[in-house]
Amino acid sequence: MTKEIEDSLNKIPIVNWLVRFTKKIKIPGLRGMSLYDVIEMYVIGIVKGALTSRAGGIAFSFFMALFPFLLFILTLIPFVPIEGFQQDFLFMIEQLLPPNTAQSVHEVIVDIANNQYSGLLSFGFVASIFLMTNGVNAVLGGFEYSYHVNEMRSVLRQYFISMGMAIILSFVLLLTVAIIIYFQIGIENLKAKGWLNDDVFWIEKGRFVFFLILIFVSVSFLYKFGTKQVKHHSFFTPGSILTTLLTLLMFKLFAVYVLKFATYNELYGSIGTLLILMLFVWLNSIILLLGFELNASMSKLKRSQLKENRK
Numbered sequence: 409m410t411k412e413i414e415d416s417l418n419k420i421p422i423v424n425w426l427v428r429f430t431k432k433i434k435i436p437g438l439r440g441m442s443l444y445d446v447i448e449m450y451v452i453g454i455v456k457g458a459l460t461s462r463a464g465g466i467a468f469s470f471f472m473a474l475f476p477f478l479l480f481i482l483t484l485i486p487f488v489p490i491e492g493f494q495q496d497f498l499f500m501i502e503q504l505l506p507p508n509t510a511q512s513v514h515e516v517i518v519d520i521a522n523n524q525y526s527g528l529l530s531f532g533f534v535a536s537i538f539l540m541t542n543g544v545n546a547v548l549g550g551f552e553y554s555y556h557v558n559e560m561r562s563v564l565r566q567y568f569i570s571m572g573m574a575i576i577l578s579f580v581l582l583l584t585v586a587i588i589i590y591f592q593i594g595i596e597n598l599k600a601k602g603w604l605n606d607d608v609f610w611i612e613k614g615r616f617v618f619f620l621i622l623i624f625v626s627v628s629f630l631y632k633f634g635t636k637q638v639k640h641h642s643f644f645t646p647g648s649i650l651t652t653l654l655t656l657l658m659f660k661l662f663a664v665y666v667l668k669f670a671t672y673n674e675l676y677g678s679i680g681t682l683l684i685l686m687l688f689v690w691l692n693s694i695i696l697l698l699g700f701e702l703n704a705s706m707s708k709l710k711r712s713q714l715k716e717n718r719k
Contacts, residue, residue, distance in 0.1 A: 412556055414667055455699065457555035463693035466550045471689050473543030476536040478510070481578055483536070486555040488582065490589055497585045503619070506666050506688045537571065544577070544630075545570035550697055551634040558638040558705035575635060577626055584622045588615055624652045627696065646706065651699030 428622050429443035476499070548570055550559050561569065591614045598604045628648040666684060 420609030426594055439543065445709060446705060449687055449709055450702055453700070453701045453705050457695065459554070459697055459701070462550040462553055463690055465613045466546045466696070467686065467690040467694040470543040470693065471686055473540045476539035477543065477578070480538040480540055483583065484582065488586065490586055493585065493589065496589050499586055500588070506662055506684055518625065537575070540574050541567065541571040544574040547630060547696065548634050551700050554701060554704045556701070556708045557635055557637050563635050569633065573629070580626060581622070584618055587620050591618070594683060620652065620656070623655055627651045631700055634700065637707065645703050647699035648704035651695055654695045654698065655692065658695060662688060662691065
């Protein structure tokens with residue numbers, strides 16, 4: 409790829425051995441491109457793509473869209489004919505939040521739930537759609553400003569695509585909660601028949617699996633239709649796998665950080681919850697962009713190979 413970078417790396421002990429080793433590993437589907445080519449393109453995209461700045465913009469817009477998104481979901485819940493759906497939805501949201509923030513956010517969610525607007529065509533419901541669309545639109549905008557992406561949609565088209573994606577992701581979340589409820593009912597029935605001894609273990613493991621699937625499918629959906637340039641790729645990509653794994657790791661490490669080291673609540677009082685939540689969203693935004701950059705890097709390598717083959 410870039411001869412200057414490769415020459416510089418070859419001058420460093422051990423690193424030069426890694427360069428030679430990774431150049432021998434060929435990536436399937438990249439027409440002879442090596443693992444080194446992918447890593448180099450990936451790092452260039454991260455360094456030159458202003459990753460943290462893009463993540464900051466996504467985090468702000470996504471944070472502002474968080475509670476309108478909950479308003480949209482909670483307005484739809486009465487139309488879901490499943491007993492206890494709202495309680496399970498609130499429980500799932502609390503599981504997604506970092507420690508020491510669930511109680512504060514729970515109070516806001518309950519307030520939203522108790523003061524729902526009367527109809528689907530109410531101003532509050534329509535406004536929530538546009539506000540949560542801003543969050544998805546910020547994510548897609550962060551994708552389009554990648555160093556490896558040079559084709560962009562028009563502003564109006566991008567916004568309507570963001571709106572459609574936001575609504576679809578909302579229904580994916582509702583569907584996941586519904587599946588979890590029926591899964592719990594199934595496990596309890598098996599225990600009642602004496603086929604299982606510990607229903608709590610299976611329910612917890614089942615929730616984790618469905619939570620994992622929710623992240624993976626949602627991320628894959630964003631990567632698939634996020635930009636005009638990479639929308640023709642397969643639905644499940646290396647980037648979505650990387651993002652899912654990093655998200656799970658971040659959840660564990662961030663929980664340890666908040667419980668053991670963070671002192672936001674002691675320093676700032678109740679506003680510390682917002683700081684923790686904002687940091688949490690920002691880290692997730694970085695991970696989301698890291699996965700996209702991997703897909704964009706591989707896409708650029710494929711395009712460059714096709715151009716070379718046509719010559």
